[in-house]
Amino acid sequence: MDGAEVGRALATLDGLEISVSGDEVTVRVPALDDGVRLVAGEVQRLQHIFGPRCEPAVELVMAGGLPLILLENDVVFAPEDEDAVLNARIPVRVSNAPHLVTYTEMERDARAVAVHYFDADEGLNLAEVGGTLLLLRCLIAGALRFGMRPVWAVGCWQSVWDAVGGDLMLPPFHADPRWDELCAEAAALTLDLAPPPQVSLPDPDLVTMADIAALAPSVTVARLDEEFLAAWRQWIRVPPVVFAECLLEGLPDGAQAELTLYPDGGGGVELRVHADGAIIGLLQLGFSVSEGDYSLDEIRISGAGKGTGLFQRLMFNTGALGRLLGFNMIRALATGIGSYALAVLGYPHDAAAHRLTTRGR
Template sequence: MDVEELARLVDEVPGTEVSIETGVLVARVPAIGDAVRLAAGDVLNHDLILAPDGRPGVELGVRRGHEELPLIITVDDVVFMPAYAADMLEKGAEMTVPSMPNLIAYSEMHRDVRALGRAIDDPHLELEPEILAATLLVHRCFLAGAVRVGLWPVRVAAWWEYTWARVGAGLPVGPFRPDPEWDRLMAAVTEARRHAAAVEETEAGAVP
């Protein structure tokens, strides 16, 4: 399958905004504010499906190293497999992981990571350090899984980074393995915040 055939396949899903940019498929899903970016040569399998709500979608098998990762694009969401917790941490690092889903929807990831980021500022909320550490690790697995299949979840990562900056020090988790892709994502979070602050400052200065 070449990139144009892949684009036609994904374009069968209503609501997606499909384009080809420098030979790579870009499938934007406005409902989640993100896009899947895939090289056609990395798509091993493909099927048109019906989502649980009866609307059409497409399921792809994406090659990453020796693995084939599932990726489902629906009308208003993208479903993918979280990364493995053991792959996030240095060998022998502390790790307590609660049960993790085999698949996670982007909207669910955003909801859960944002909810923890908001809850962490609640003075009445008490979370055991072990539970908080495990939850942050699982959320990082969600984000890394999204990046693996061509998503770039900057807004979600910003919530994770906010929570980690507030409570990460001293939690029984880590150290994390070096990960250049994660570093790029965190740099994108920093740049997005800088841009938002600049826009806010400009708008404030324009008020008479």
């Protein structure tokens, strides 16, 4: 592709600052105070997609099949391989490394490892620290591939490495002039590692039937009585308004959900999204809090809901609700004859790039 073609595609995303000079495309993301630098000739394919919150995005497949996804306020990329950052005779692997990461997640994790180390009151698990620093180094190296300069993340990494690196059983890292340059910049920073203020939620034991009834008509329950209230206090453990906001975030005003909850902690959610009197989205969830089971039973997008990012929004809310309720995974069973019963959930959307980045992960 040429620079003008890539520039036009990225210009559809509001807020990005794009400059094209021949084959070179520079994209600054003000929300990150950073940006990417591309050679248009290395862009093999691109497509307009929706991000997990239904936001517009552009997915590019770069040379080597690597994905790069730009949003209006974030960048998504693949971490660098461990072998590319470590000078090791025997391969070292991070077993839980993600196949994609956002820039904001990288900065979040950099902050977290620094805060965890410097706030630790007891002895640290050095194997865990070593694995975390290796993973973070791979994330940062993945950003460097596309010309990003995450100075703050490098500063957090280096602060922990300077304190404990000599005690870690890690092979040496490959020499990288880009890394050295960012370390020099980071040395002039003052890292603010103060923990974010804690948000206190109301006592779940004080939830009343009036609190639950106030969610109507957006969220209703099959049978609101003392038994339901007791089950909510025992199993849900979050304020009803927080539950509703998490489930309905970003959805059209025509979204309505019905909640079922039983004394044993089992239940379900049926969510319908309407537009012009027609159902354009359907989501059915089942759960058992007592057994730790959280399942996606059905999701359908039809009519005016197709091609709007509604599917991604429903999936994002499903994951957010699961985390809110304390589940650590979503169980999804999909079957069908002659058609796909469940769309591919992950990113990148490009099939070849998806196979490349998820291989071995």
